[in-house]
Amino acid sequence: MIELGISQAQTQFTKILTEEVTIVDKKNKVKKAVILPYEVYAKLVEKALIREDYLEGSFSKFKGTLSKEFTTNDEKYNDIVNDGLN
Structure with missing residues (x-):
C-alpha cells in the first residue's frame, strides 16, 4: 500500500485511483484516509x-x-x- 501526504495525494489524485493508498497527515502523524480500487x-x-x-x-x-x-x-x-x- 502506498502512503502519501495530503498534498501529495491531492496532486496525484487521478494517478492513485487504481492503487491502494493511505493518506497521512505527516505533520501530526495521523492516518486520514484510504483509497481503494473499486x-x-x-x-x-x-x-x-x-x-x-x-x-x-x-x-x-x-x-x-x-x-x-x-x-x-x-x-x-x-x-x-x-x-x-x-
Whole structure:
C-alpha cells in the first residue's frame, strides 16, 4: 500500500485511483484516509456481508468496532452494525 501526504495525494489524485493508498497527515502523524480500487472495496463489502467472516474470519482482527462485546450509545453506529447482526 502506498502512503502519501495530503498534498501529495491531492496532486496525484487521478494517478492513485487504481492503487491502494493511505493518506497521512505527516505533520501530526495521523492516518486520514484510504483509497481503494473499486474491485478491492467490493470484495471487502461482500466479505463483510457474511456474518461468520466478520465475527471470526479476516474481519475479526479489527478489535472494538466488530467485536461482539463492543457496546456504544451512538444511534447511527448501532443502526448500521445491529442491522447486519440480525
